[in-house]
Amino acid sequence: MSTNLGSRTGNPPPRPTAHVHLGVFFQGVNHHTVWSDPRSGSQTDLLSFRRIVETAERGLFDAFFLGEGLRLRETNGRLHDLDVVGRPDAITQLAALAAVTTHIGLVATQNTTYNDPADLARRLASLDVLSGGRAAWNVVTTDNAWTGANFRRGGYLDHADRYTRAAEFLTAARAVWDSFADDAVAPSRDSAAWSRPGAVAPVAVDGRTLSSHVTPTVPRSPQGHPVIFQAGDSPTGRTFAAENADVIFSAHGGDLEDALTFARDIRRRTTAAGRPADDVKIFPGTAFVLGATEAEAQEKARWLAHEQISDATALSIISHIWGEDLSHLDPEGPLPEHDPAPRELARTRGTGAGQGDPVQLARSLRSRADERGLSLREVVIAADRRQGFVGTPDAVADRLVEFVRSGAVDGFNVSPWLVPDGLDDVVDLLVPALQERGAYPTSYRGTTLREHLGLREPLTRRADGRTAVGA
Numbered sequence: 001m002s003t004n005l006g007s008r009t010g011n012p013p014p015r016p017t018a019h020v021h022l023g024v025f026f027q028g029v030n031h032h033t034v035w036s037d038p039r040s041g042s043q044t045d046l047l048s049f050r051r052i053v054e055t056a057e058r059g060l061f062d063a064f065f066l067g068e069g070l071r072l073r074e075t076n077g078r079l080h081d082l083d084v085v086g087r088p089d090a091i092t093q094l095a096a097l098a099a100v101t102t103h104i105g106l107v108a109t110q111n112t113t114y115n116d117p118a119d120l121a122r123r124l125a126s127l128d129v130l131s132g133g134r135a136a137w138n139v140v141t142t143d144n145a146w147t148g149a150n151f152r153r154g155g156y157l158d159h160a161d162r163y164t165r166a167a168e169f170l171t172a173a174r175a176v177w178d179s180f181a182d183d184a185v186a187p188s189r190d191s192a193a194w195s196r197p198g199a200v201a202p203v204a205v206d207g208r209t210l211s212s213h214v215t216p217t218v219p220r221s222p223q224g225h226p227v228i229f230q231a232g233d234s235p236t237g238r239t240f241a242a243e244n245a246d247v248i249f250s251a252h253g254g255d256l257e258d259a260l261t262f263a264r265d266i267r268r269r270t271t272a273a274g275r276p277a278d279d280v281k282i283f284p285g286t287a288f289v290l291g292a293t294e295a296e297a298q299e300k301a302r303w304l305a306h307e308q309i310s311d312a313t314a315l316s317i318i319s320h321i322w323g324e325d326l327s328h329l330d331p332e333g334p335l336p337e338h339d340p341a342p343r344e345l346a347r348t349r350g351t352g353a354g355q356g357d358p359v360q361l362a363r364s365l366r367s368r369a370d371e372r373g374l375s376l377r378e379v380v381i382a383a384d385r386r387q388g389f390v391g392t393p394d395a396v397a398d399r400l401v402e403f404v405r406s407g408a409v410d411g412f413n414v415s416p417w418l419v420p421d422g423l424d425d426v427v428d429l430l431v432p433a434l435q436e437r438g439a440y441p442t443s444y445r446g447t448t449l450r451e452h453l454g455l456r457e458p459l460t461r462r463a464d465g466r467t468a469v470g471a
């Protein structure tokens with residue numbers, strides 16, 4: 001199997017040395033983070049996250065990244081048993097973590113469908129200034145009316161309009177961030193001086209989906225703008241990332257061929273948008289399960305998968321796919337014999353454990369269960385496993401370096417499924433293994449997130465003539 005991206009595409013050849021970038025990622029509402037362990041503490045206790053962000057910073061991670069889930073998941077009116085209730089707002093939580101860290105980047109997922117650009121641009125700029133230039137915004141459009149029902153304006157748009165609004169929203173936010181005069185950068189964290197307003201230009205953005213006239217209030221941070229991440233995998237979503245993002249957060253990090261295909265596609269779209277091919281950094285989500293031996297790592301992965309899928313969660317997932325209340329079934333028994341009603345399953349509605357055609361999904365689960373003699377719960381566990389790289393620190397380090405050297409990814413967003421110690425072995429064992437391979441730094445190279453990621457200046461502030469997003 002060739003993994004040489006360059007020779008196939010005419011892009012630069014694989015990198016002889018590589019820096020494997022790492023970030024921590026916590027999903028929004030989900031059942032994969034194991035909170036049921038008594039050691040996990042509470043999801044509303046800052047200490048649970050403080051411990052993990054401090055571990056990540058000790059391990060020289062680039063970023064601590066929070067997903068967004070604005071509604072608890074339910075199937076037939078029943079909330080999911082393993083979802084945590086009361087997960088705090090990301091920007092608020094990251095502002096608190098900014099006070100106990102000095103280098104690590106702080107990434108907040110925020111959607112463009114239900115927010116307002118003047119308000120969100122101000123809150124993100126505030127996090128950026130208060131953290132000394134460490135903030136990033138993961139731009140999402142959020143793909144379901146079910147979340148939209150939370151919002152007064154009932155603001156669920158169709159797919160194309162969500163991306164039109166996202167582009168107009170980002171244009172407005174960037175205009176707000178750019179509107180302070182160049183000398184009106186916020187004073188540094190250690191500086192005792194206050195800064196005078198200087199020149200501020202009011203911003204007017206009149207688009208198809210929004211009209212915004214704003215006089216900004218927060219000056220620029222040392223990194224210019226918050227870094228822009230993007231998550232959305234459709235062709236429109238990928239083009240939006242190629243035109244606008246510094247980093248794309250993808251779901252293409254499990255299989256090297258798939259990751260390479262994705263990388264080629266993003267590089268092609270980025271070049272078509274008039275940007276250098278490597279201007280968008282690619283960070284898939286993943287997880288690591290490490291053990292002293294391969295067998296120990298596999299055993300730990302099996303244990304973890306069982307912790308992530310309780311009997312009730314397995315039945316919620318099956319009820320979601322079949323579109324009917326199947327909570328009376330025996331989790332140790334077989335799957336239902338009948339097919340679900342044909343319809344379309346959305347990614348983030350309900351369980352998130354299946355999208356697309358439920359009939360196909362049900363049939364593939366049934367044939368997997370029949371082939372391997374699996375019960376209902378066991379087949380859900382097998383289909384839902386999200387363990388990423390499983391093995392010894394040396395074996396996993398070799399794989400990560402292969403992904404980065406081949407040009408498939410720039411780094412990984414790692415979900416530590418166990419709180420608060422799920423990152424300890426990554427930092428104590430995997431990071432040194434990467435350092436031994438010359439693929440990981442031994443200190444932070446700067447103080448801002450833009451510097452950690454090796455990014456150029458914000459798109460709208462470049463001297464190469466780009467003044468408008470998407471131009």
Ligand SMILES: Cc1cc2nc3c(=O)[nH]c(=O)nc-3n(C[C@H](O)[C@H](O)[C@H](O)COP(=O)(O)O)c2cc1C
Pocket residue numbers: 027028066067068069109111139140141142143144231232233234235236237238249250251285347348
């Ligand atoms: C890797 C990844 C992570 C995502 N994380 C979130 C999230 O935390 N919150 C959210 O509301 N949507 C999230 N989304 C969904 C996107 O907002 C988007 O609505 C969805 O992917 C549909 O757009 P698409 O058709 O372009 O993929 C994520 C999508 C991807 C691919």
